[in-house]
Amino acid sequence: MVLTRVVRLAKINVRGVVQGVGFRPFAYRLAREHNLKGWVRNTSGSVEIEVEGDAESLENFLGNLETQAPPMARIEKVKATFYPPKGYTEFEIRESLSQEGKYQLVSPDIATCEDCKRELFSPTDRRFRHPFTNCTNCGPRFTIIEDIPYDRPKTTMRQFEMCPECQQEYDNPLDRRFHAQPNACPKCGPSLELVDSNGNPIEADDAIKAASDLLKAGKILAIRGLGGFQLACDATNEEAINFLRARKRRPAKPLAVMAGNLEEVENHCFVSPEERKLLQSPECPIVLLRWKHSSSSIPPAVAPNLKYLGVMLPYTPLHHILLRETGIPLVMTSGNLSEEPIAKDNDEALRRLRGIADYFLLHNRDIYARYDDSVYMVEGVPQAIRRARGYAPYPIFLPFKAKPILACGAELKNTFCLTKDEHAFLSQHIGDMENEETLDHFENTIGLYKKLFRIEPEIVAYDMHPEYLSTKYALEVSEERGLKSIPVQHHHAHIVSCLVENRVKGPVIGVAFDGTGYGTDGTIWGGEFLLADYHRCQRVGHLEYVPLLGGVAAINKPYRMALSYLYTLLGEDFSVEGLPISKVNSAELDIIKQQLKRRVNSPLTSSAGRLFDAVAALAGVRGEIDYEAQAGIELEMLAPDESGEFEEKAYPFSVIKDQAIKVVKLAELISTIVQDIRNQVPTPIISLKFHNTMAQIIAKMCKTIARESGINKVALSGGVFQNRLLQKLAVSALHKDGFTVLTHHLVPCNDGGISLGQAVIANFSRI
Ligand SMILES: [Zn+2]
Ligand SMILES: [Zn+2]
Ligand SMILES: [Zn+2]
Incomplete structure (x- = not known):
């Protein structure tokens, strides 16, 4: 048949x-x-x-x-x-069809693929050592696109006319460069130029070889990469690193390292299978890896006092050639001064990075969008710390259809978010909104996303903090264009960002632990227990309030926080004698006591981040900081890996009810830590006991709240959960109590995720 x-x-x-x-x-x-x-x-x-x-x-x-x-x-x-x-x-x-008002997703920039890598190092290939090699599977995308549809004339590649050989590849459907818009070769593509800090060209047959010699000689180079300039130096040369730190005005904040290959990475760090996968992924982020301090030739100056080193593999042909040429790991950090946005244009870099870099490796393929390196850590699963290259502008998928909304994000680690249909276009990391340059970058990038994804927002969401530049921008724009504006509480936004990336609606018990967030009662929140969903948020508990002595001064000087806890909770007559903190001079101590009494410029805070700071200062870990959260981070780093007999040891605390709200009282915790310090208990043990305590506080509060609300799902969000030890201890304590625990994976738990939460809350707001 x-x-x-x-x-x-x-x-x-x-x-x-x-x-x-x-x-x-x-x-x-x-x-x-x-x-x-x-x-x-x-x-x-x-x-x-x-x-x-x-x-x-x-x-x-x-x-x-x-x-x-x-x-x-x-x-x-x-x-x-x-x-x-x-x-x-x-x-x-067939010929492309152009449709009015339609939009498409835009690919992020992707690391050099294996095929291109092979060509790059084949002496007989016509692209041998060509630093701009790419194909349909790799290379620049988002950073060169000015508009859609994605065609060469709408990219910064339009100034380069393809040679006949490149054109042939481009036109052949069976070629792996068919319609690869940035297609180029040494004959027709962009080129490199090495110049000194005055912009004078350096004679060299091979710019990368010359750059590599300079790096090996201890010089600092500004290298024009994919989404902007990077500052590079020999990662094994302490003197060069210290120079870079001094010139960049970045005394202690960790620097990232680029290593030539996985083998080199493993010379310096432990790499788990999951971390290896992430390092070698097309997104190719910086991954925070456990540092082999005893055998690594990378000096501690790269990331002082830290157990983890941020490492990435080369992700452009230029990086591949450079790393192979130098044969050493290179510090590779954003090309900017302190907290300004990354420099992207040649002139701009020569102006802004003058005085930092000794030489500049320039190229003439223009960068349209600034794009920093992404940062991830693996704690069970990969978790975003900074989401940029390789990830944005790919959207976060929403479990509902959203209105067109612009959410302006927070102040530090700013991102914004534009929504349309099921897409939340969370921007790449913009930076700390503390200067004009970053605000410009913020505005320009909003413009680009609106154009690329054809979004005309009808609602503007913003943080309740009246002094954030992002808040001021939101209010200005909404007034100018007659748009609805919706204020969103900071910690509600944190929790909802965690919910929505997990595609969970809530309600949940939200534990929002961070440094600073404006509360609805005018105080500064940051150790919050919330009952929250996309729409509602009820504060059901928090850490005890203490004054933030001198406002920002208390954030930069953790010893002030320590004194605030001591005097507020243990009494004004508390004697600091014998404690590391007694080094504070007596005149300042008097001023602090006065401030405490009169409560001048000392708003109340329930911040968990500040509590970490205070304990770090109290235990003598760090009294003043050079970068955000440094004291708390260094306290975490001290905790021993093997907890042994101290596994369950913690400090006492109690919970009281203040009207409908539960308050975690901390006097006993602080006084017992003081006792431990006086009894010369080693700081690593104090650190571990304190982390255990914080996890117990979370578990105990969640249990009580669950009993009253019947909710057994917990979401953990806020920058404090970048603390891996705390996250691990809290998740395990909550699991033991039978809770379902939601954590962040796709978007940062820090303020880089805030805009996503704001957009979702604004979408469901009935205002
Ligand atoms: Zn390729
Ligand atoms: Zn060509
Ligand atoms: Zn926050």
């Missing part, structure tokens, strides 16, 4: 990052493989395919379309409907 083969036509629509990533040639090859006829084309919003053939081939084609998609493609949705055949005789790639 002969079965008649049923021929059918499938109309397929593919959404996601499917343009500029080699999707059409992939569909073309796949259709030919399965002997299917029809066509594929880009539209403004998706890729459309019509294929016909027998049912089994169609089914295989559809399956492979998702499972074998090119590495840079990210498929959101494949929709197929079936019809009678039309009688196509071949398969072709």
Whole structure:
């Protein structure tokens, strides 16, 4: 018996990052493989395919379309409907269809792929050592796009006319550079130039070789990379590192290191399988790895007092060649002065980085969007600390259809978020909104996202803090354009950002631990227990209030926080004698006592971050800081890896009820720590006991709140949860008590995630 083969036509629509990533040639090859006829084309919003053939081939084609998609493609949705055949005789790639108002997802920049790497180091290849090698599977995308549809004339590559050989690759559907918009070669592509700090060219046959010699000689180089300039020096040369720190005005904040390959990384750090995967992923972020202090030739000056080192692998051809040429790991940090945005243009870099870099390695492929390196840590699963290169502007998918909203984020580690349909376009890391340059970068990047994704916001969401530049911007814009503006409480936004990335609606018990957030009662919150969902937020508990002595001064000088806890909780007559903190001079002590009495410029705070600071200062770990959260971080680093007999040891605390709100009283905790210090208990043990206590506070509060509310799901958010030890202890304590625990993965738990939470809350606001 002969079965008649049923021929059918499938109309397929593919959404996601499917343009500029080699999707059409992939569909073309796949259709030919399965002997299917029809066509594929880009539209403004998706890729459309019509294929016909027998049912089994169609089914295989559809399956492979998702499972074998090119590495840079990210498929959101494949929709197929079936019809009678039309009688196509071949398969072709058709002209793109442009549709008004439609938008598409834009691919992030992606690290150099294996095929390109091979060419890069093959002496016979025409792209041998060409620092701008790329293909449809790798290279710049977001940083060079000015508008959609993604075509060369709408990128900063338009000034380079392709040579016949490149053009041929570009036009051939079977070539891996088919429609690779940044396609280039040494003949027709961008080029490098090495100049001194005055902009005078340095004569060199090979700019990378010359740059490498300078790095090996201890010089500091500004290198124009993918999304901006990086400052580089020999990561094994302490003197060069100290120079860089002094010139960049960054005395202690950890610097990232780029190592040539995985083997080199393992010379300096322990790498788990999960971390290895992340290091080698197309996103290629900086990964915080456990440092092998005893054997690593990278001196502690790169990340003073830390157990972890931020390491990444080369992600552009330029980096690959440079790292191979130098043969040493390089410090590779953002090209900026202190907290300004990363420099991106040649002139700008020569102006702004003058006095920091000895030499500049420039190129002439313009960067349209500033783009810092992303930072991740692996705690069970990968967790974003800073989300930028490789990730943005790929959206966070929402479990609902959102209104067009602009959420302006917080002050530090700012990101903004624009929503449309199921997409939350969380911007790349913008920076600390404390200067004009960062505000400009913020405004320009909002403009770019609005244009790329065709979003005209109707609602503007912002933090309640009246002094944040992002708040002022939000109020100005909404007034100017007559838009609805919605204030969102900081910690509510933290918790909702965690909920939405986990696609959970709530209600949950939200534990929001961070440094600073404006509370609805005018005090500064930061050790909060909330009952929250996308819409509502009720504060049900918090850490005990103490005055933030001198406002910002208390943040920069943790010893002031320690004194605030001591005098407020243990009485004004408390004697600091014999404690490390007694080094504070008596005149300042008197001023502090006066401040405490009169409560001048000393708002109340329930901040968990400040409590960490205070304990760090009290225990003599650090009294003054050079970067955000330094004291708390160094306290964490001191805790022993093996807790042994101290596993369960903690300090006492109590919980009282102040009207409907539970308050964690901390007097006993502070006084017992003081006792431990006086009894010369080693600081690592004090650190461990304190971390255990914080985890117990979280567990105890959640248990009580759960009993009253019936809610057994907990979300952990806020910058304090970057503390891995605390996160681990808290999650394990909560699991033991039977809670479901939600943590961050895709978006940072720090203020870099705030804008996502703001957007979601504004979407459900009934104002
Ligand atoms: Zn490639
Ligand atoms: Zn060429
Ligand atoms: Zn925060």
